[in-house]
Amino acid sequence: MESRADRSVTTSAEVELDDIAKRFGATDVLHGVSLRVEPGQLVCLLGPSGCGKTTLLRILAGLAEPDRGRVLIRGRDVTRTPAYARRIGLVFQNYALFPHMTVRDNVAFGLDARGIRGGTAAARIENALTLLQLVGLDRRYPRQLSGGQQQRVALARALVLEPDVLLLDEPLSNLDARLRQEVRDEIRAVQRALGITTVFVTHDQEEALTLADRIVVLRAGAIVQSGAPLDVYRAPRDLFVANFLGDANVLRGRVCRAGAGAVFVTERGLELPVDAGASDGAAMLVVRPEAIVLDRDPDAVRGLAGSVESLTYRGPTIDLRVTLDGGERLRVLETLPGREDTHVAQRVRVRWNERDVVVLPGAASG
Amino acid sequence: MMRAWLLLSPAVVFLGVFFGVPIALVAATSFVGKGGVIALDQYRRFLLDGFYRSFLTETILVSVVTTAACVVLSFPVAYQLARARAAMKGVLLTLLIAPLMVGDVVRGYGWLIALGDFGVVNQMLMRLGLVDKPVRLIFTPTGVVLGLVEVLLPFMVLPLAAAIGGIPPALEEAARSLGARHARVFRKVVFPLSLPGLAAGVVIVFALSMGSFAIPLFLGGVKVNMVGPLIFQQATLTVDGPFAAAVSCVLFATSVLLLVAYAWVGSALRAEAGGR
Numbered sequence: 358m359e360s361r362a363d364r365s366v367t368t369s370a371e372v373e374l375d376d377i378a379k380r381f382g383a384t385d386v387l388h389g390v391s392l393r394v395e396p397g398q399l400v401c402l403l404g405p406s407g408c409g410k411t412t413l414l415r416i417l418a419g420l421a422e423p424d425r426g427r428v429l430i431r432g433r434d435v436t437r438t439p440a441y442a443r444r445i446g447l448v449f450q451n452y453a454l455f456p457h458m459t460v461r462d463n464v465a466f467g468l469d470a471r472g473i474r475g476g477t478a479a480a481r482i483e484n485a486l487t488l489l490q491l492v493g494l495d496r497r498y499p500r501q502l503s504g505g506q507q508q509r510v511a512l513a514r515a516l517v518l519e520p521d522v523l524l525l526d527e528p529l530s531n532l533d534a535r536l537r538q539e540v541r542d543e544i545r546a547v548q549r550a551l552g553i554t555t556v557f558v559t560h561d562q563e564e565a566l567t568l569a570d571r572i573v574v575l576r577a578g579a580i581v582q583s584g585a586p587l588d589v590y591r592a593p594r595d596l597f598v599a600n601f602l603g604d605a606n607v608l609r610g611r612v613c614r615a616g617a618g619a620v621f622v623t624e625r626g627l628e629l630p631v632d633a634g635a636s637d638g639a640a641m642l643v644v645r646p647e648a649i650v651l652d653r654d655p656d657a658v659r660g661l662a663g664s665v666e667s668l669t670y671r672g673p674t675i676d677l678r679v680t681l682d683g684g685e686r687l688r689v690l691e692t693l694p695g696r697e698d699t700h701v702a703q704r705v706r707v708r709w710n711e712r713d714v715v716v717l718p719g720a721a722s723g
Numbered sequence: 724m725m726r727a728w729l730l731l732s733p734a735v736v737f738l739g740v741f742f743g744v745p746i747a748l749v750a751a752t753s754f755v756g757k758g759g760v761i762a763l764d765q766y767r768r769f770l771l772d773g774f775y776r777s778f779l780t781e782t783i784l785v786s787v788v789t790t791a792a793c794v795v796l797s798f799p800v801a802y803q804l805a806r807a808r809a810a811m812k813g814v815l816l817t818l819l820i821a822p823l824m825v826g827d828v829v830r831g832y833g834w835l836i837a838l839g840d841f842g843v844v845n846q847m848l849m850r851l852g853l854v855d856k857p858v859r860l861i862f863t864p865t866g867v868v869l870g871l872v873e874v875l876l877p878f879m880v881l882p883l884a885a886a887i888g889g890i891p892p893a894l895e896e897a898a899r900s901l902g903a904r905h906a907r908v909f910r911k912v913v914f915p916l917s918l919p920g921l922a923a924g925v926v927i928v929f930a931l932s933m934g935s936f937a938i939p940l941f942l943g944g945v946k947v948n949m950v951g952p953l954i955f956q957q958a959t960l961t962v963d964g965p966f967a968a969a970v971s972c973v974l975f976a977t978s979v980l981l982l983v984a985y986a987w988v989g990s991a992l993r994a995e996a997g998g999r
Contacts (some may be wrong), residue, residue: 419899420900441898441902441903442902445900446900447896451893453896454895454897455897455898455912457915466903466911467901470903470907484874514901518901518902682842
């Protein structure tokens with residue numbers, strides 16, 4: 358089609374979403390989302406339920422049409438291309454395996470639909486089964502497989518077609534905790550081995566942090582922040598991202614004397630030095646629980662005085678609540694060895710590195 | 724277990740008295756031969772006499788065609804019904820069930836008028852220039868099939884819609900994402916997974932069609948030989964009780980055989996479909 362060729366754009370991105378908007382009835386599900394995924398990258402769309410991440414994935418897959426905007430895959434405008442013509446691999450939350458077909462027939466389905474049969478098909482099926490450690494299970498029906506095996510069949514079925522893009526919709530949410538980690542690592546290994554561009558939808562921040570080359574945080578149909586997992590974790594752009602990605606202690610107050618000697622003054626009057634760059638006015642200071650250092654030396658003078666309010670041992674870590682003498686309460690996460698004798702009401706001094714805190718402007722609620 | 728039986732007992736007693744006993748009586752009557760002796764005369768007459776056997780073969784033929792037409796016509800309706808949103812589903816269900824509120828006799832009479840030589844159907848065909856003189860529709864097997872399909876369609880649509888409703892839409896989406904167009908999605912995913920519902924619909928429609936009475940009477944008249952009107956005629960006009968009983972028993976046996984076949988095929992299909 359000529360019109361399609363005319364509209365195609367040369368771009369290095371494997372997948373490009375341009376100003377995608379979608380309404381369902383009176384609800385704005387997505388308003389103007391733009392996103393680029395580079396070849397071979399694994400991007401996680403992260404957000405709470407209802408943030409539009411699954412709708413975005415369905416638009417990418419061709420299972421939903423955007424009201425506005427364009428979808429480009431390998432530079433080709435596929436906005437109006439139906440799902441069956443898109444060359445995408447899709448893995449569903451419930452795997453959506455065909456219950457009336459064997460593992461082999463499930464994997465062969467896409468090849469058969471594209472007219473690939475006989476020896477070529479058999480060789481590709483064999484490769485896919487080997488890649489996902491399904492050899493010997495090919496005659497089983499989905500109901501005869503464990504959750505993890507079903508997940509691998511869903512992956513094999515998608516990957517056997519050598520799609521341009523692999524799309525995964527919360528693929529781990531139906532697995533128990535131990536299996537989830539195993540399958541997660543497996544997905545990552547296969548994705549790396551094939552170098553396949555992948556978009557992964559999840560509401561689980563740990564999944565996103567461990568899997569992604571890039572995290573895209575969505576909230577209420579718009580992208581809040583995107584970047585490398587560590588960057589987003591260390592420098593959340595707002596309170597929502599700070600709280601959604603890991604845990605955060607938030608102190609409310611204001612920044613004074615912006616510049617080299619900037620300080621953050623809490624609502625209770627505590628003065629904390631902060632990095633230059635924060636501007637004067639109402640602000641929130643965000644510090645991760647694991648960035649806080651507790652000094653148990655009774656003679657210590659540096660840091661903020663406080664006492665341990667409660668503590669929970671979590672195997673390798675201790676989870677503590679510390680109340681500062683000013684009344685502010687902080688959550689602190691420490692690694693265990695050498696700290697076994699911590700007790701409630703113990704006096705401590707709280708410190709952190711200025712590099713590890715983020716100052717967010719405004720006094721937003723939440 | 725005891726409580727289950729206790730709860731079931733009224734229904735069991737009712738069926739036993741008003742279904743089991745009459746069936747037994749009819750069966751007993753059917754073995755009364757000439758001169759009141761126990762014999763297979765009635766069955767011999769019905770199954771071996773060419774004239775009477777034509778009633779059985781024509782009934783089977785009409786029922787097969789009716790069932791086949793219902794299958795073809797039901798799939799689009801059942802699919803829409805199964806995949807419609809709640810509000811739309813209510814509207815569609817009402818439209819589907821509403822005709823059942825009107826009895827067979829009224830509908831048979833309605834069809835008789837509509838399909839007549841000067842009825843709506845023929846007038847439309849002629850006005851559209853498709854035919855130049857009225858097509859004979861009443862008192863033909865075609866007419867009977869038309870009427871039966873209209874009456875029995877809901878009995879095919881409902882079990883089929885239930886089966887399709889049980890197929891997760893994600894399966895169809897998965898098929899599409901794997902490169903399957905609509906026809907292939909239907910052929911490879913929707914159709915095989917809806918077979919249990921289809922089998923149920925086939926059994927119900929075929930059995931109801933075999934035993935139908937009002938529609939063949941109105942639309943077949945004396946020209947289409949069907950078993951239902953034959954039993955009525957033998958029992959009330961000819962007053963040949965034993966023969967009417969024998970014909971009834973053959974009809975009943977056909978239905979029972981069908982049900983047994985359905986139970987057998989059905990369990991095989993469910994095993995195949997994964998029974999999830």
